[in-house]
Amino acid sequence: MSRNITRRDALAVFGGLAAFGIAACSDTGSDGSPSDHGQFKIGVLQLTEHKALDAANAGFVQALDAAGLKYTIDQQNAQNDQSACQTIASKLVNDGNDLILAIATPACQAVAGATADIPIVGTAITDYAASGLVADNDAPGGNVTGTSDLTPVEEQFDLLRKLLPNAKRVAVLYCTAESNSSVQAGMAHDAASARNLDAEDYTVSSSNEIQQVVESMIGKVDVIYAPTDNTIAAGMQTVAMVATENKLPIICGESGMVGNGGLATYGIDYGKLGRKAGEMAVRILNGEAKPAEMPIEHLDVSECTLTTNEEAAKTLGIDLSVLDA
Numbered sequence: 001m002s003r004n005i006t007r008r009d010a011l012a013v014f015g016g017l018a019a020f021g022i023a024a025c026s027d028t029g030s031d032g033s034p035s036d037h038g039q040f041k042i043g044v045l046q047l048t049e050h051k052a053l054d055a056a057n058a059g060f061v062q063a064l065d066a067a068g069l070k071y072t073i074d075q076q077n078a079q080n081d082q083s084a085c086q087t088i089a090s091k092l093v094n095d096g097n098d099l100i101l102a103i104a105t106p107a108c109q110a111v112a113g114a115t116a117d118i119p120i121v122g123t124a125i126t127d128y129a130a131s132g133l134v135a136d137n138d139a140p141g142g143n144v145t146g147t148s149d150l151t152p153v154e155e156q157f158d159l160l161r162k163l164l165p166n167a168k169r170v171a172v173l174y175c176t177a178e179s180n181s182s183v184q185a186g187m188a189h190d191a192a193s194a195r196n197l198d199a200e201d202y203t204v205s206s207s208n209e210i211q212q213v214v215e216s217m218i219g220k221v222d223v224i225y226a227p228t229d230n231t232i233a234a235g236m237q238t239v240a241m242v243a244t245e246n247k248l249p250i251i252c253g254e255s256g257m258v259g260n261g262g263l264a265t266y267g268i269d270y271g272k273l274g275r276k277a278g279e280m281a282v283r284i285l286n287g288e289a290k291p292a293e294m295p296i297e298h299l300d301v302s303e304c305t306l307t308t309n310e311e312a313a314k315t316l317g318i319d320l321s322v323l324d325a
Contacts, residue, residue, distance in 0.1 A: 039071050040070065040071040040072075040099070041072055041074075041095070041097045042073045042074070042097060042098065042101065042281070043076070043095065043097035043099075043101070044057065044060075044073060044074065044076060045076050045078065045088050045089060045100065045101070045102050045103065045107045045110065045111055046076070046077045046078070046104070046107060047077075047078055047080060047105075047230055048077065048078065048080035048104070048230055048231075048234050049077060049079070050230065050233045050236075050256055051233075051255075051256025051259065051260075051270075052124065052228065052233060052254045052255075052256045053104060053230065053233075053270070055256070055269075055274065056103055056124045056149075056270040056273050056277070057075075057103055057274060058271060058274065059272060059273065059276075060101055060274040060275065060278040060281070061073070062271075062274075062275055062278065063275045063276075063277070063279045063281070063282060064278050064281065067278075067279075067282040067286075069282060074095065074097070076088045076091070076092065078110075080207070080230065080231065080234060082106060082177070085106055085107055085109075086110050086113075088110070092111065092114075093111070098285060099119045099120070099121065100115075100118055100119070101120075101121050101122075101123065101277065102121070102123075102146075103122075103124050104124045104125065105125045105126070105133075105178060105179060105180045106177070106178065106230075108122040108128075108133055108144065109131065109132070109133065112133055112144050116142065116143055117143060119281075119284045120145075120291065121145060121277050121280055121281045121284070121291070122144060123146050123149070123273055123274050123276075124149045124228075124230075124270065125148060125180060126149060126150050126180035126181075126184060127148065127150065127180055127183050128140070128144065128145075128146065128148065130179065130180070130183055131179050138295045139292075139293070139295065140294065140295070140296070142291065142292055145280060145291040145292075145295075145296060146277050146280065146296060146297075147273050147277040147297045147298065147299075148296050148297070149228055149268055149270065149273055151184060151227060151228050151268065152266060152267070152268075152301050152304055153184065153187040153188055153191050154191050155301070155304070156225070156251055156253070156266050157191040158266075159251060159266050160223060161195055162322055163264060163320075164222065164223050164249060164318070166222075167197065167222040167223045168197060168222055169199075169200070169220065169222050169223075170188075170192050170197050170198065170200070170221060170222070170223055170224070170225050171199075171217045171220075171224045171225065172185050172188045172192075172200065172201050172202065173202050173224050173225070173226045173229075173232055174201070174226070174227055174231075174232060175204050175206070175231035176203045176204070177205060177206070177231065178229055178230060178231065181227060181228075184228065184253070185201060185227065188227065199225075200220075200221065202214075202216065202224075204231065204232075207231055207234065207235045207238075210231075210235045210238045210239060211238050211241075211242055214239050214242040214243055215242055217248065218242075218248065222248075223249050224239070224243055225251050226251070226252050226253060226257060226262065228253035228254050228267075229253070233254070233256060233257050233260075236252075236256075236257045236262065237260050237261055239261065239262075240261020240312070241261070243261075244261060244316065247316055247317075249312070249316050249318060250262040251263060252264070253265060254268065255269075255305060256270075258309050259307075261309070261312060262309060262312065263309055263312050263313060263316065264306070264308045264309065264313075264320075265307050266305070266306050266307075267304055267305065268299045268303065268305075269299070269303060269305055272303060280294060306323070308320050308323070
């Protein structure tokens with residue numbers, strides 16, 4: 001069981017994903033020029049299935065509905081397969097979509113490589129410029145814009161310090177196939193150093209390596225830090241199975257990872273992040289803005305949520321009440 005503590009009075013709860021190929025319509029029309037029988041055609045490429053990306057997808061759809069757009073949506077999932085990303089990206093471009101939503105960095109890189117004309121809105125991407133998706137995060141300059149899930153690493157390491165005051169050695173666990181995970185790993189090393197912690201990278205190139213890599217940490221580190229890495233998030237149950245059995249706590253990049261066995265996080269709400277991306281898409285479709293001129297948007301740190309896993313804390317012998325002090 002997990003508990004959520006927010007800084008705001010209410011936390012938005014997002015529904016399920018839109019069904020594949022189903023038209024989602026409203027009673028009112030849009031101000032743009034839909035290309036398909038009075039409806040906009042929107043394609044979605046999601047890298048893989050896990051709670052954070054699913055929530056971002058659902059938030060995006062909610063924003064379209066709230067704006068009263070008439071649209072059809074083609075939901076595609078690459079199941080964390082890079083070659084599938086390329087194939088699906090080409091399909092979405094060839095289908096003549098008016099806009100494509102790309103969820104996670106590899107998905108957006110695939111779509112951006114397939115078209116320089118169709119507007120692309122990304123979400124669940126840490127650093128667009130560092131990933132080669134835009135010229136500059138404040139002035140994208142092309143057909144790509146979107147929302148960033150840059151995680152509050154400093155606050156997460158403060159959380160680590162509060163829950164584990166005696167920790168000295170931190171394993172930074174991520175997948176080398178994701179460029180934005182390397183960005184977060186660098187931030188984690190800086191945050192660890194500032195708190196007199198020794199950080200060491202433990203990396204995987206695919207989900208098949210997760211168990212072996214986590215097993216290699218046992219006896220060498222005091223805590224695992226897992227940023228918002230899609231491969232690790234999708235394999236979080238495996239990470240937790242090995243780590244928790246060996247009394248190794250996990251501080252995570254987002255709440256879905258905590259729900260799958262991590263100890264705690266202070267992270268963003270991916271439903272809100274996807275909704276913000278959807279609002280950007282609405283402005284593009286309605287002809288009110290162009291991706292080239294739309295800075296990458298973020299959630300404010302005040303919108304972050306503290307999530308803890310009481311069951312994991314009990315197994316690890318960690319007192320969560322220190323967070324209430």
